[in-house]
Amino acid sequence: MGNDRAFTYNGGAVPPGETQNIRYGISETYLGDPVRIPVTIVNGERDGPTCFLTAAAHGDELNGIEVVREVAHEWDLSDLRGTLVCLPVLNVPGFLAQQRYLPVYDRDLNRSFPGKPGSTSSKRMAHRIYANFIEPCDFGIDFHTSTRGRTNMLHARGDMTDEGVYRLAMAFGSSVIIDSDGPSGTLRGEATADGIPTITVEMGEAHRFQRRLIDDALAGVRSAFAEYGMLETESVRWPGWRTIVAGSGEKTWLRADSGGIVDTHYESGSLVQEGERIATITNPFKEDAVGVKAPFTGLLIGVLENPVVYPGNPLCHLVEVDESTERVLESETTVSGTGSR
Template identity: 75%
Template sequence: MADNEAFTYNGGKVEPGKTQDIRYGISETYLGDPVRIPVTIINGEQAGPTVFLSAAAHGDELNGIEVVREVAYEWDLSDLAGTLVCMPVLNVPGFLAQQRYLPIYDRDLNRSFPGSETSTGAKRMAHRIYQNFIEPCDFGIDFHTSTRGRTNMLHVRADMSDDAVARLAKAFGSHVIIDSSGSDGMLRTEAAKSGTPAITVEMGEAHRFQRELIDEALAGVESVFAEYGLRETSTVNWPGWRTVISDENEKTWLRADAGGIVDMHHDRGALVHEGDRICTITNPFKDDNVTVVAPFTGVLVGVLENPVVYPGNPICHLVELKDKVRRVVEREQSTSFETPG
C-alpha cells in the first residue's frame, strides 16, 4: 500500500506513523483563559481514509466519550491504514457543568455547525472544530445519547438518500437506522452537505457509562473500519436483522394524557404489538390508572427513565416494523422484555 500523508490542522501537523494528543483552543472564558477540547490524532503509516469520531456535543452525553477513548487508547492500531481524528468531548463547557448545552451561551453546539468565525460564541467554537477536524475527513461518526430522563436503544440516524451516508450507516451494523436528513446546524447534516459523509449514533441515556451499549458501539466502529479498509483484522458486522425507518413506516412519540407516576412494562429495544400495554400511569393513591397502549406493532427505540410525567410529556418512541422484519425480531426476542411486577 502507498505511504500515508501528514495530517495538518491550524497550528500543527501529525506525520505518518505518529500519534498526537492535543488540547485545541476553540474559545475563551470570561477570565480570558482558553477553552480547549481534547483531540487525539492517530496517523497510520499506510494510506487510507481520514475518519473522525466525536462525542459529547451535548455535554451530559457520556457513553460516546468512552467509545472514542477506547478506540484511541485501547485498540491496537499498528496496522491502521489511514488517519483517525478522535474528539471525545466536543462541548467542554457543557461537560464541565454536566449539562446539555453550552452554559456560557445557552446554545446547542449541535445546531451551530459548520459555524462562523464572526458570529455567536457557539458558532465560533463550532467553526474552529469544523474547519480543523471535521472538514478534512473523508467520513465520520458522531456519538450521542438520549436527553436526560429518557434512554435509547443503540441505533443510527442518517440521510439514506445520500449513497455515501447510507453506506456508512449500513456498515455500522445497528438493528435500526432512522432515515432523516437532520436539522440545519447538526454536525452530521452539515458535514454531509460539504462532502464528508457522517452519521449519528444514539445510545442509552445521559449522565452515565453503560457498558453493554459501549461494547455494541465499539463493534459498530470495528465494522466500519473493516468496510473502509482501515484495519485488516476487522470484519464487517451483520446485525442479524435490520430495518430502515423512513416515511413509509409509522413512527411516533407516545405522550402522557395524564399526570402521574409511570410504570413501564417494556424496556428500550422491545418489540410490542398493536394493543399491547406499554405503561400505566397512576396517581399517588393508585386508584386512577391510565393505560398507554401501542397503536401499531413496532420496536421501542426510546423509553422514559424518569417515572414521573405531566400531561404531554413523551413516554416512548415507537417505530413500525414491517411483517418480514417483525417475524425475525419475534424469533430473536423469545423471552419477554416485560419488567417484573
C-alpha cells in the same frame, strides 16, 4: 501503499506514522483562560481514508466519550490505513458543568455547525472544530445518548438517500437505522451536506457509562473500519436482523395525556403489538389509571426512565417494523424471554 500526507490543522501537523494528543483552543472563559477540547490524531503509515469520531456535543452524553477514548488509546492502530481523528468531548463547557447545552450561552452546540467566525459564541466554537477537524475527513461517526430521564436502544441515524451515508450506516451494523436528514446545524447534517458522509449513533442515556452499549458501539466502529479498509484484520458484521425506518415509515413519540407516576411495561428494544398497553399512568393513590397503548406494531427504541410526567411529556419512541423483522423479534423474545416486565 505508503501514506505521504500529513494531517494538518490550524497550528500544527501530524506526519504519517505519528500520533498526537492535543488540547485545541476553541474559545475563552470570562477570565481569558482558553477553553480547549481534547483531540487525538492517529495518522497511519499506509494510505487510506480519514475518519472522525466525535462525542459529547451535548455535555452530559457520556457513553460515546468512552467509545472514542477506547478506539484512540486502547486499540492497536499500528496497521491503520489512513487517518483517525478522535474528539471525545466536543462540548467541554457543558461536560464540565454536566449539562446538555453550553452553560451561560444556553446554546446547543449541535445546532451550531458548521459554525461561523465573528458570530455567536457557539458558532465560533463550532467553526473552529469543524474547519480544523471535520472538513479534512472522508466520513465520520457522531455518538450521542438520549437526554436526561430517557434511554435509547443503540441505533444509527442518517440520510439513507445519500450513497456514502448508506454505505457507512450499513457497515456500522446496528439493527435499527432511522433514515432522516440531520436537522439544520447538526454535525451529521452539515457534514453530509458538505460531502462527508456522517451518521449519528444513539445509545443509552445521559450521565453514565453503559458497558454493554459501549461494547456494541465499539463493534460497530470496527465493522465500519473494515468496510473502508482501515483495519484489515476486521470484517464487516451482520447484526442478525435489521430494519431501516424510512422517512415515510411510521414513528412517533407517545406522550402523556395526563400527569402522574408512570409504570412502563416494556424495556427499550422491545417489540410491542398494536393495541398492547405500553405504560400506565396513575396518581399518588394509584387511582385514575390511564393506559397508554401502542397505535401500531413496532419497536420501542426509546423509553422514559424518570417515572413522573406532566401532560405532554414523552413516554416512549415507537417505530414501525416490517413483517420479516417482526418475525425475527418475536422469535428472539420467545428464546430469551425478554419483553414485558
